[in-house]
Amino acid sequence: xxxxxxxxxxxxxxxxxxxxxxxxxxxxxxxxxxxxxxxxxxxxxxxxxxxxxxxxxxxxxxxxxxxxxxxxxxxxxxxxxxxxxxxxxxxxxxxxxxxxxxxxxxxxxxxxxxxxxxxxxxxxxxxxxxxxxxxxxxxxxxxxxxxxxxxxxxxxxxxxxxxxxxxxxxxxxxxxxxxxxxxxxxxxxxxxxxxxxxxxxxxxxxxxxxxxxxxxxxxxxx
Numbered sequence: 001x002x003x004x005x006x007x008x009x010x011x012x013x014x015x016x017x018x019x020x021x022x023x024x025x026x027x028x029x030x031x032x033x034x035x036x037x038x039x040x041x042x043x044x045x046x047x048x049x050x051x052x053x054x055x056x057x058x059x060x061x062x063x064x065x066x067x068x069x070x071x072x073x074x075x076x077x078x079x080x081x082x083x084x085x086x087x088x089x090x091x092x093x094x095x096x097x098x099x100x101x102x103x104x105x106x107x108x109x110x111x112x113x114x115x116x117x118x119x120x121x122x123x124x125x126x127x128x129x130x131x132x133x134x135x136x137x138x139x140x141x142x143x144x145x146x147x148x149x150x151x152x153x154x155x156x157x158x159x160x161x162x163x164x165x166x167x168x169x170x171x172x173x174x175x176x177x178x179x180x181x182x183x184x185x186x187x188x189x190x191x192x193x194x195x196x197x198x199x200x201x202x203x204x205x206x207x208x209x210x211x212x213x214x215x216x217x218x219x220x221x222x
């Protein structure tokens with residue numbers, strides 16, 4: 001009797017277990033229901049045409065240009081011509097020099113007419129006459145005379161001052177500097193200076209002369 005009861009319990013238990021396994025394998029299919037709202041009131045979305053409207057919700061969209069504006073001429077450093085600052089400076093300097101020459105009545109090779117720098121009075125018994133090349137030392141030669149008497153027949157102008165002591169006679173003492181050459185840098189250029197016995201300057205000046213042209217001054221002894 002006990003064996004039969006046990007057999008019945010095992011049979012029922014196995015039936016329940018099989019029923020649970022079968023229920024897990026089976027799935028319930030729910031048919032899809034078409035929404036009338038979605039099908040009938042669907043929005044027809046159209047692409048935004050930039051030409052028709054460039055604003056959206058108050059925000060202005062930037063205009064697009066389908067045609068690319070390609071520059072007609074390309075920039076190239078190699079095709080440009082740049083000025084040389086050194087050349088401009090040189091031209092400006094040359095113009096200034098020519099302007100000074102015009103004011104001093106000087107030509108391209110120096111003055112072609114004799115230059116008179118004035119007469120000056122002094123009570124000194126003698127004076128010192130000095131001269132030098134104010135430009136580059138280039139081989140300028142001069143002749144120096146006093147009252148038509150040659151003092152130095154041929155002297156080369158250097159950047160260091162040269163000169164002589166002149167004992168003055170009463171009245172006029174004319175000093176002439178005659179350009180004998182212009183050196184390799186035209187024209188004949190010099191700076192001269194005359195001081196009295198107390199080393200007080202009486203006069204000084206510059207000249208720029210062509211060959212055989214004179215620069216003259218007169219010292220008057222009182």
